[in-house]
Amino acid sequence: MDANEAILEQWVVRTAESYPHHAAALLSKERDPFRNPVGDTLRQSLALLLRELFAEMDATAIDSALDPIIRLQAIQGFSSDDAVRFVSLLKPILRELAPERNSAVLDRRIDDDRINRLAVMAADKCTQCREQLARIRANEVQRANHVQQRIRARRPA
Numbered sequence: 436m437d438a439n440e441a442i443l444e445q446w447v448v449r450t451a452e453s454y455p456h457h458a459a460a461l462l463s464k465e466r467d468p469f470r471n472p473v474g475d476t477l478r479q480s481l482a483l484l485l486r487e488l489f490a491e492m493d494a495t496a497i498d499s500a501l502d503p504i505i506r507l508q509a510i511q512g513f514s515s516d517d518a519v520r521f522v523s524l525l526k527p528i529l530r531e532l533a534p535e536r537n538s539a540v541l542d543r544r545i546d547d548d549r550i551n552r553l554a555v556m557a558a559d560k561c562t563q564c565r566e567q568l569a570r571i572r573a574n575e576v577q578r579a580n581h582v583q584q585r586i587r588a589r590r591p592a
Contacts, residue, residue: 438532439485445528446481447474450521453513476503481521488525488545488553497553501560509564519557525550 451462451474461471468475483500487493508518529545 443482443485446525447478449524450477480504488549497556501557505560505564515561518561522554522557
């Protein structure tokens with residue numbers, strides 16, 4: 436296993452641990468996307484984010500990788516802090532793996548500044564997602580009220 440794979444595997448496991456205990460093992464271990472769509476989404480998105488952290492940090496690529504993770508966690512009722520906590524989990528992983536691996540991959544190309552920028556981008560994405568969910572819920576309430584009014588209007592007096 437190369438350094439990137441080791442980092443990714445630890446990041447997936449620690450991110451999965453933020454879920455309830457019964458789900459954490461499934462999310463990190465089961466690799467079948469049909470049996471574990473959330474775990475597959477986490478793994479794919481974290482892999483893309485890790486690739487961008489080592490590369491140019493393209494905002495569009497990062498946004499598309501953050502989107503599924505943040506949406507899942509927002510829908511599942513994670514608080515804003517909990518929804519973006521997965522980003523900060525990367526710092527200790529890098530510190531733990533750096534002494535074990537004498538690799539250029541861990542030579543501070545992913546520094547705290549890059550991870551902090553990713554955390555800000557995740558927080559922004561979380562805010563956007565929560566605003567969208569609030570609009571959807573408000574529209575649903577309005578639609579339900581409208582349907583009830585139409586039903587009442589059709590009832591004979």
